[in-house]
Amino acid sequence: MVAYTVKRLLQGVITVWFIATATFFGMHAVPGDPLAADKEVPPEIWANLQARYGLDKPVPEQYVIYLSNMLKGDFGISYTQQNREVNDIIAEHFKVSATLGILAIVFAAFGGILWGALTALYRNRAPDIVIVFLVILGISVPSFVFAALGQLGVVNINNALGFTLFPVAGWGTVQHMIVPSMVLGLGTMAFLTRLMRSSMLEIANSDFIRTARSKGLPATRVFRKHQLRNAILPVVTVLGPSIAAITTGGFVVEMVFAIPGLGRYFVQAVQQLDYTVIMGTTVFYGAFLVFMVILVDLVYGLIDPRVRLE
Amino acid sequence: MAELSFEPVRVEREVETISRPSLSYWQDAWIRLKANRRALISLYIVIGLLLFTVFGPFVWTVDPAAQDLDQISAPPGADRSATVVDDYAVWRGVTVDVPAGGSPPAAELLAPGAVSVHGPAETRAVRLAWDPVSGAAAYRVYRNILDPEPDGALGLPIADVLDPAQVSFEDRLDLKPLTYYYSVVAMDALGNESRAYRTVGVEVTRVITAAEAVAKGLVEDGDTLQPGDTLNLAAHPLGTDYLGRDLLARLMHGARVSLFIGIVAPFAFVILGIVYGSAAGFVGGRFDQLLMRFADFVVALPFLLFMILLRILFGVGAGESGIYPMMVAMVLLSWPGAARLVRGQILQIREEGYIGASRLLGAKTNYLVLRHMIPNTMGVILVTLTFAVPSAIFTEAFLSFIGMGVAPPTPSWGSMCNEGLKTMLTTPHELIAPAAFISITVLAFNLLGDGLRDALDARMRSAE
Numbered sequence: 001m002v003a004y005t006v007k008r009l010l011q012g013v014i015t016v017w018f019i020a021t022a023t024f025f026g027m028h029a030v031p032g033d034p035l036a037a038d039k040e041v042p043p044e045i046w047a048n049l050q051a052r053y054g055l056d057k058p059v060p061e062q063y064v065i066y067l068s069n070m071l072k073g074d075f076g077i078s079y080t081q082q083n084r085e086v087n088d089i090i091a092e093h094f095k096v097s098a099t100l101g102i103l104a105i106v107f108a109a110f111g112g113i114l115w116g117a118l119t120a121l122y123r124n125r126a127p128d129i130v131i132v133f134l135v136i137l138g139i140s141v142p143s144f145v146f147a148a149l150g151q152l153g154v155v156n157i158n159n160a161l162g163f164t165l166f167p168v169a170g171w172g173t174v175q176h177m178i179v180p181s182m183v184l185g186l187g188t189m190a191f192l193t194r195l196m197r198s199s200m201l202e203i204a205n206s207d208f209i210r211t212a213r214s215k216g217l218p219a220t221r222v223f224r225k226h227q228l229r230n231a232i233l234p235v236v237t238v239l240g241p242s243i244a245a246i247t248t249g250g251f252v253v254e255m256v257f258a259i260p261g262l263g264r265y266f267v268q269a270v271q272q273l274d275y276t277v278i279m280g281t282t283v284f285y286g287a288f289l290v291f292m293v294i295l296v297d298l299v300y301g302l303i304d305p306r307v308r309l310e
Numbered sequence: 311m312a313e314l315s316f317e318p319v320r321v322e323r324e325v326e327t328i329s330r331p332s333l334s335y336w337q338d339a340w341i342r343l344k345a346n347r348r349a350l351i352s353l354y355i356v357i358g359l360l361l362f363t364v365f366g367p368f369v370w371t372v373d374p375a376a377q378d379l380d381q382i383s384a385p386p387g388a389d390r391s392a393t394v395v396d397d398y399a400v401w402r403g404v405t406v407d408v409p410a411g412g413s414p415p416a417a418e419l420l421a422p423g424a425v426s427v428h429g430p431a432e433t434r435a436v437r438l439a440w441d442p443v444s445g446a447a448a449y450r451v452y453r454n455i456l457d458p459e460p461d462g463a464l465g466l467p468i469a470d471v472l473d474p475a476q477v478s479f480e481d482r483l484d485l486k487p488l489t490y491y492y493s494v495v496a497m498d499a500l501g502n503e504s505r506a507y508r509t510v511g512v513e514v515t516r517v518i519t520a521a522e523a524v525a526k527g528l529v530e531d532g533d534t535l536q537p538g539d540t541l542n543l544a545a546h547p548l549g550t551d552y553l554g555r556d557l558l559a560r561l562m563h564g565a566r567v568s569l570f571i572g573i574v575a576p577f578a579f580v581i582l583g584i585v586y587g588s589a590a591g592f593v594g595g596r597f598d599q600l601l602m603r604f605a606d607f608v609v610a611l612p613f614l615l616f617m618i619l620l621r622i623l624f625g626v627g628a629g630e631s632g633i634y635p636m637m638v639a640m641v642l643l644s645w646p647g648a649a650r651l652v653r654g655q656i657l658q659i660r661e662e663g664y665i666g667a668s669r670l671l672g673a674k675t676n677y678l679v680l681r682h683m684i685p686n687t688m689g690v691i692l693v694t695l696t697f698a699v700p701s702a703i704f705t706e707a708f709l710s711f712i713g714m715g716v717a718p719p720t721p722s723w724g725s726m727c728n729e730g731l732k733t734m735l736t737t738p739h740e741l742i743a744p745a746a747f748i749s750i751t752v753l754a755f756n757l758l759g760d761g762l763r764d765a766l767d768a769r770m771r772s773a774e
Binding site: 015018019022023027029136139141142143144145152155251252255267270273281282286289290 | 623731
């Protein structure tokens with residue numbers, strides 16, 4: 001177990017190094033000058049600017065500096081926001097994104113397990129058909145449509161009530177968080193419901209369920225203790241990739257609901273070609289995703305002892 | 311015995327003849343697919359979408375970039391009749407004699423006695439006149455599309471009439487065939503408004519002159535039109551967007567972008583994946599390890615972030631639509647999934663008996679791979695391809711939505727959604743139409759993928 005963990009972590013570090021390298025050389029191959037301004041800049045000032053951002057050195061040296069700075073956890077200074085460090089930007093805005101993401105994944109996981117279990121319980125009856133139809137709809141509708149519909153719904157609810165129950169945009173209070181996180185989790189919830197349903201049906205036909213029934217256990221106990229518990233396991237395995245889907249889906253929700261998260265910031269940095277912020281955010285998100293997947297795999301090994309971690 | 315006194319028994323071996331032609335793998339799959347109603351309907355929808363995209367622009371020849379400024383943000387089925395009128399004639403307005411004397415402060419000014427409409431209220435001009443307010447130094451005119459009562463919401467100030475002798479105003483600013491509420495407020499010499507206002511509701515009718523009708527191509531000959539005739543403006547079956555562009559034409563041309571990326575990019579990365587995966591799977595050993603490690607790295611890259619990075623890297627020049635950079639980026643990032651799958655299949659097939667038999671008969675490596683291995687992975691590959699299409703369409707839509715995809719004015723479903731979102735509350739049809747097309751396309755490809763998976767590979771069959 002320990003050896004496995006160490007091995008996975010080492011692989012993760014190498015992967016993050018690969019991501020950082022790809023990002024670095026990708027950004028350096030981008031045509032154009034990151035310091036190009038609207039106004040004509042005298043050559044001396046331009047040279048000073050280059051020196052400040054370390055752009056006067058040869059690319060391999062810049063690469064080494066970039067990597068060593070990153071090891072120290074320093075992503076540099078923003079190009080477009082004066083004297084703002086990328087670390088500060090990430091620290092400030094990632095909190096918001098993470099809160100949104102955690103709420104969304106919790107909503108998606110609970111919803112997915114609940115609906116999936118319900119469909120399996122009512123197989124081929126009305127609730128099953130309705131939920132499966134909704135699931136197909138949920139997988140086929142793009143996230144920005146959900147976000148738009150969510151916002152429309154919020155407007156209608158507020159109009160009907162006559163006061164602002166859920167704010168249409170912004171961030172801060174619990175009311176701000178509810179609708180965006182539900183919208184963000186919907187797609188993943190549909191996917192998890194589908195997975196949970198097939199997992200439940202597969203387990204319903206297994207031997208240990210038949211054994212449990214034949215020894216006279218009440219149906220609710222068989223359902224809860226034997227079927228449900230085992231059916232949740234595959235759902236846990238896909239939580240890692242789901243976190244990836246949710247963080248990237250967060251871009252759209254953050255844009256539509258005007259939430260000051262890292263995703264919205266990243267899109268903004270891309271539009272302004274703020275190179276250090278783009279690189280820092282990419283590497284940060286990449287590392288986050290890589291280690292999330294590792295974490296989920298390790299947790300999976302803990303909750304299901306049948307899985308040998310090697 | 312000159313003749314045989316018995317007949318020889320004929321052996322009828324019909325029992326052993328095969329009464330039906332043997333089914334190939336693909337024929338069998340097709341029969342199973344046909345039995346799946348959902349998949350079959352999805353297949354028809356996909357074919358319909360392709361026909362819509364390829365032949366639609368030949369049937370509906372409206373230019374997707376042409377602006378119809380008479381019908382901006384018109385929902386489908388909006389009234390598009392217009393009344394023919396004479397050419398525009400200048401209106402001098404209404405003036406009164408104002409007695410000389412000082413102007414009282416704004417708080418003491420009354421509302422105009424009445425506001426009336428001179429002549430017909432038309433989309434080219436609404437002519438207002440009001441009774442003079444004694445002591446007023448100027449007037450301000452407000453326009454609102456909602457009734458100001460009960461909140462006193464007068465709307466936007468559209469004009470200041472600074473001459474107290476002038477008690478009329480001609481509004482020619484972007485009028486639509488709606489009901490407008492004009493409010494007139496008197497002002498004192500300092501430009502402060504009185505709180506009293508007089509409102510008039512004006513129902514505006516759409517008008518067109520014969521010359522305009524000819525210029526817009528609505529009629530051949532302007533002389534056939536008489537004032538008072540009604541004619542219909544250009545038809546837009548799905549309405550128009552915020553710039554007055556025809557949504558149906560834009561959807562057709564946008565489908566070319568979205569479906570082109572959605573279908574060609576998966577094809578390209580699946581082919582790359584086949585080459586990479588079959589090389590790794592067939593050669594095996596160290597080479598396989600190395601190739602797969604690299605594939606693992608590429609999988610670990612955060613997909614959408616790198617899509618955006620690569621899009622910046624390839625750049626979009628002036629006048630380009632940015633379709634190809636997006637496709638190249640998608641191919642560079644998406645191949646590992648297909649490569650892993652093909653490698654797994656090849657590793658499995660390599661151990662099968664028929665490969666050994668073929669090798670025994672002297673088959674070369676190329677022959678083995680091309681004739682036996684790749685055709686036998688075709689089923690799995692086809693299913694992967696079908697499921698890759700919706701995700702490629704989603705990616706295109708997402709990138710265009712955040713403004714990193716197809717450059718305007720080239721329409722794509724994603725960029726149309728992005729534009730439609732801004733006016734979602736007032737004119738939802740601009741968002742609904744492209745969003746519905748994306749959803750239907752993705753739904754059809756998902757269901758078709760499910761059906762193909764069930765039909766092609768019994769082992770992969772889902773539990774549904």
